[in-house]
Amino acid sequence: MEALLEFEFLFFTFLLAMFLGLELITKVPSQLHTPLMSGSNAISGISLVGALSIAAAEGSSTLTTILGAAAVGFATINVVGGYLVTDRMLSMFNVGKKKGDKKGDSA
Secondary structure, three states, X not given: OHHHHHHHHXXXXXXXXXXXXXXXXXXXXXXXXXXXXXXXXXXHHHXXXXXXXXXXXXXXXXXXXXXXXXXXXXXXXXXXXXXXHHHHHHHHHHOOOOOOOOOOOOO
């Protein structure tokens, strides 16, 4: 019975976070999207540290180790992909600058 109550609480928390996230994302102006992406990448980095600690925990079952290793892989993909997308979005603001251009150079 206690496990069912714990599951209901966790499921309710998940649904609440999902709806809150949806409301938050739809209200964010496009100018704030890049800083928020950077912040969410930092949070994904924290989840990566948590996944590493779960995967490397002593005395855990094989299933826990496998799920922890999968979490490490997915969190790594999320962090790297997020930083690549953020870098690409920031490079769109540097349209007028070329790689060979220096400040103060005029042709």
